[in-house]
Amino acid sequence: MSNYSVLVQDVVKSYGHTQILKKLCMTVEKGQIYGLLGSSGCGKTTLLNAIVGRKRIESGEIWVLGGKPGDPASGVPGPKVGYMPQEISLTREFTVKDAIFYFGRIYNMKESDIKARYKELLDLLHLPPDDRSLKDCSGGQQRRVSFAVALIHQPKLLILDEPTVGIDPLLREKIWSYLIDITKRENLSVIITTHYIEECRQADKIGLMRDGRLLTEDSPANLLRTFNTDTLEEVFLSLSRQQEAGVLPEKSQAIGSFVESSLHDSAASVPSDWQRYSSTEGLTKQSRGNFGFVNKRRMNAMFDKNLKQFYRNVFAVLFLLLIPVIVMLVTIYSIGLDMKNIPIGIINDEEMSAHCPDFSLNDTVLVDKSHSCHFHNLSCRFLKYHLDHPMIKKVEYDSIDTAIDDVTHGKLYGIMYFAENYSSYLEQRLHDDISASNEVLDLSTIKVRLDMSNQQIGISVKNKLTTLYLDFQKSLFKDCKFAKGFGDLPVQTNYEYGSMDEPYQIFMMPGIVITMTFFFGSMMTSQILITEKLEGVWDRSIIAGATSLELIISHFSFQACIAVIQSLEVIILLYGIYQYEYVGSLFLVYALIYLEGICGMAFGLFVSASCSNISMASNATLGFYLPLIVLSGCIWPLQGMSNALQTFARLLPVAVPIETLIKITKKGLSVDSWQVIPGLATPVIWTVIFVVLSIIFMKRQQ
């Protein structure tokens, strides 16, 4: 019958092209403390991660407690193992008690058992008060909490990656006594890595690891005797020298056959072994998904963690709930509004003044008995009554040259010039009709020169001047008693949907709402998941028995709740408080915005699966987001792009939803319209694509 907890045979593991574990063999007996010693970077953590099933190996075999890590029934990862990683790997927003209870629940322990065990560990490990936030604990205190988490469920195999760093020597001694006691009492096996080599004298067996291989493994006493020395440091040094000189026998071969026979023993003895691990065996059974694929208790624990993480982080609350409102408010008060006070230089040679001090409207148009129309001082009529618009700030100039000079220096955006006798020439022009001379045509024209270096301002001013001139012309013709409509442009434009009076902002808003929702969803998810991975909470939860799917669902469902609030904020602000007009279903508008938020979250998941740190994730998010905005159609209509680019843009996650949002709010299209379906389907399809890609990436990283 097998007497081994862990058997590692000829294990090879590489990161990229670098081989980290090189046909490594290792045996850990039941009820023993195994000290794994080796210099930094030799592969200890990689080996431990392979033992707990978090790293896939390329070749060789690993057996843990009679099962293969990763097999659903093995309990590894899961309740059979207690793992204390090198980093603290606990949620920073947790209190001491939260951390213990979170992992107790992940292990599927009963609440009463968690409480009882917690009480025991409080005394043993001198844990800080239970309501102390982990953020406020010292490094040593955090390590003790982390140690307690590994012990909470009384595992059968305890793996401790440098547990005694930063811990008081007396407490270190106490921990070792405790480990020695429980290994004997509960037949528990412990694998411990430490930098304090001499500390491992208390271990039953030590393995000396260097450059991805185990140089030797034996009891400390045997090693000291064999190498005829007083310190383990010396033993390590001699073995390292032998390895360098190439005279060290291959450890893998030396213990290979021994391991092989043990493996077969172990496999054969699995059932009888497991009956003895009744408590962790029970937890292992309960630990499997009770909804077919997820475990309800673990999901509740994770949801509770996410909630605490959220509301205890004031910055996160402010960021996630206020930033959509802030962005919307900034947009409402800044983008797409009519421009004001654009300085235009006026040179009025007809009246020698742009202010026209003693001007009277009554004198400007006179109709004589023969029904001819006579004009006087029309420049002032135009300037005082028609150019009096908030967009235009009239600045009086005496000469064209000075005004042009100020345009060059950025003081003016354009100039407007009325020739001497402008009114007479205009009267003449009407009179001469199609036989008007060039001189008449020229001098009856208001000359405008615009600074088009800022095209948006230039075009806005030009359009405004044209509209104002048409009003001016209509009023003149009315006073001349010409036929009604004579002054109108011979092009009649009616507006089927929307109107010319609406600020441009109304048309930009759907684009801003959709791209912003996508962006916040992706930022929120990628930052939270990457932080959780970097803090080690993700891996530690998985080693405790949670699955990646459960973690993803717990985060997704929590963030989906935040997205409900964020989308609601946008709707209330736009259509409630600021009363933006809409004709379609507000529920449909909400659904579209919400789906886009979910799609952004799925993108965030993909980013977190493919990026290893926050700055990489931010770069990836922005790198995708900026072209996405440009191709969204909210800066410039897609119709301006080449056909190929238009098609590409429409395949991306935001362009079609933006068009759909416009159609719903402006045309009142409903869900049964074929024009609305693609807008709703786009975020759904992209969500599926991002989730599938994330799963592929996550699997590849193991």
Ligand SMILES: Nc1ncnc2c1ncn2[C@@H]1O[C@H](COP(=O)(O)OP(=O)(O)OP(=O)(O)O)[C@@H](O)[C@H]1O
């Ligand atoms: N995910 C990874 N991708 C690429 N290389 C990695 C990865 N994880 C670890 N390594 C590299 O593998 C080697 C072994 O790392 P490992 O963390 O196992 O060493 P270690 O013996 O535990 O070191 P320490 O005692 O400092 O923790 C190191 O060179 C490390 O840089």
